[in-house]
Amino acid sequence: QQQVKQSPQSLIVQKGGISIINCAYENTAFDYFPWYQQFPGKGPALLIAIRPDVSEKKEGRFTISFNKSAKQFSLHIMDSQPGDSATYFCAAPTNTGTASKLTFGTGTRLQVTL
Amino acid sequence: NAGVTQTPKFQVLKTGQSMTLQCAQDMNHNSMYWYRQDPGMGLRLIYYSASEGTTDKGEVPNGYNVSRLNKREFSLRLESAAPSQTSVYFCASSEVGSSEQYFGPGTRLTVT
Numbered sequence: 001q002q003q004v005k006q007s008p009q010s011l012i013v014q015k016g017g018i019s020i021i022n023c024a025y026e027n028t029a030f031d032y033f034p035w036y037q038q039f040p041g042k043g044p045a046l047l048i049a050i051r052p053d054v055s056e057k058k059e060g061r062f063t064i065s066f067n068k069s070a071k072q073f074s075l076h077i078m079d080s081q082p083g084d085s086a087t088y089f090c091a092a093p094t095n096t097g098t099a100s101k102l103t104f105g106t107g108t109r110l111q112v113t114l
Numbered sequence: 115n116a117g118v119t120q121t122p123k124f125q126v127l128k129t130g131q132s133m134t135l136q137c138a139q140d141m142n143h144n145s146m147y148w149y150r151q152d153p154g155m156g157l158r159l160i161y162y163s164a165s166e167g168t169t170d171k172g173e174v175p176n177g178y179n180v181s182r183l184n185k186r187e188f189s190l191r192l193e194s195a196a197p198s199q200t201s202v203y204f205c206a207s208s209e210v211g212s213s214e215q216y217f218g219p220g221t222r223l224t225v226t
Contacts, residue, residue: 006156034213043204099164102215
């Protein structure tokens with residue numbers, strides 16, 4: 001069973017600061033590592049994803065850093081805003097041929113204060 | 115284009131009652147998934163359907179059954195609800211072989 005270990009469990013950051021969430025995964029040969037964002041009362045939504053052939057991917061204020069040798073990837077939120085307050089999940093896939101089963105981390109609740 | 119829809123949004127059951135959670139997607143996706151979300155445990159896969167006509171167990175299938183009714187619809191049934199099944203249930207869908215999953219808004223289930 002693929003395991004994904006996510007830390008920290010919760011995070012409080014001041015507006016304008018940098019939020020950093022880390023994930024570690026077990027052995028995998030697969031090619032896609034997504035981060036999901038979930039607001040209270042809503043379903044998770046794909047935020048950003050990376051393939052392991054690159055070490056970093058940036059979309060606006062969100063950056064994924066990937067360290068294949070250490071089997072770790074992290075989400076950085078630059079210039080954090082109150083609207084970023086949500087729960088963030090990393091995931092790692094196990095492909096079954098046609099379906100892609102995601103194993104999720106346990107989530108990080110981010111609160112951005114004024 | 116509604117994406118993934120789930121019904122009902124909320125449900126309260128007594129122990130031993132049965133119910134079916136409904137999920138439909140309009141994105142023409144082949145693969146569909148059911149997850150449960152519990153505090154501190156992230157999302158755990160209950161069952162999935164790689165394509166119409168196939169279903170497979172996920173990480174936590176005990177106490178649940180599923181039906182892939184057609185390409186659009188994937189239902190989750192609790193035959194005899196238990197308090198341990200109190201959770202928020204999410205349905206998701208994806209293209210064949212894609213790890214990019216689209217989630218519905220969830221069903222909050224309480225079993226007393």
